[in-house]
Amino acid sequence: MAVIKEIICTEADGSLSFGNYEVAEKQKVEGFKVGNDEYKVRTHKDVTRLSKNGSLVLETVPGATVHSLKVGERVTTFDIEGKGSTMVTLELTPDSTYSIYVDDVNIDKVNTNMTGKISFSVELDSNDNAVRIEKH
Numbered sequence: 001m002a003v004i005k006e007i008i009c010t011e012a013d014g015s016l017s018f019g020n021y022e023v024a025e026k027q028k029v030e031g032f033k034v035g036n037d038e039y040k041v042r043t044h045k046d047v048t049r050l051s052k053n054g055s056l057v058l059e060t061v062p063g064a065t066v067h068s069l070k071v072g073e074r075v076t077t078f079d080i081e082g083k084g085s086t087m088v089t090l091e092l093t094p095d096s097t098y099s100i101y102v103d104d105v106n107i108d109k110v111n112t113n114m115t116g117k118i119s120f121s122v123e124l125d126s127n128d129n130a131v132r133i134e135k136h
Helices: none
Strands: 008-009 016-018 025-032 035-045 048-052 055-061 064-071 073-081 084-091 097-102 104-110 117-124 129-135
Touching: 008 025, 016 035, 016 048, 048 064, 055 064, 055 073, 064 129, 073 084, 073 097, 097 117, 117 129
Parallel strands: none
Antiparallel strands: 008 016, 016 064, 025 035, 035 048, 048 055, 055 084, 064 073, 073 129, 084 117, 097 104, 097 129
16 A cells, blocks of 8 residues: 555545655644544654544554554554554553454554553554454
């Protein structure tokens, strides 16, 4: 897949795609509406961050491009591309346990903290890696 030139967009299936890890200068889009929700994205080679109604959804360090993000009550899925070792942080349900799969390989089982955040590292390149996070 390719980077998202318009920084954030809604896909035909209702999922979100966002980010551009190839740009050196910070780019951001505020006030992107999907239904009653308002999203904000900032992205560049060092960080990509998506917020929904003022709360963190997903952040990558360094920056990445995320395709087809779907956040459900029990399962969150997305494809991700970037450069090298990348730390991914998501805000999910507080005090819960999740299994993280990358390309259908279970890489970790983690507990969220009181704020619901989890972090994991993944090796990225210009090919998409499929990520699935399942709540227990």
